[in-house]
Amino acid sequence: MVGHLFKASDPDAVRCGVANMTLGGLFTSRLMTNLRETHGYSYGVYSRLSLMRNGGTFSASGGSSPKIPSTRWASTRRSWTSSPAAR
Numbered sequence: 283m284v285g286h287l288f289k290a291s292d293p294d295a296v297r298c299g300v301a302n303m304t305l306g307g308l309f310t311s312r313l314m315t316n317l318r319e320t321h322g323y324s325y326g327v328y329s330r331l332s333l334m335r336n337g338g339t340f341s342a343s344g345g346s347s348p349k350i351p352s353t354r355w356a357s358t359r360r361s362w363t364s365s366p367a368a369r
Contacts, residue, residue, distance in 0.1 A: 290334060290338065307331070
């Protein structure tokens with residue numbers, strides 16, 4: 283998943299950076315805890331925030347076994363939309 287964001291000079295840039303670390307920027311993040319530790323869906327899942335002079339991007343990636351149905355990945359989307367950063 284990838285999304286376009288504002289530029290690095292935006293007042294919300296620091297808050298979004300902190301929110302990204304909580305969501306998926308660290309090994310102890312919510313995505314990793316939810317999808318690896320709790321459910322065992324993925325060995326690794328991460329998010330990345332990249333803010334530049336003229337804009338930025340947010341992306342998240344991970345891998346899973348083909349035996350994991352795509353319906354289970356809906357918990358990833360719920361994690362993102364329930365995050366304080368999504369509000």
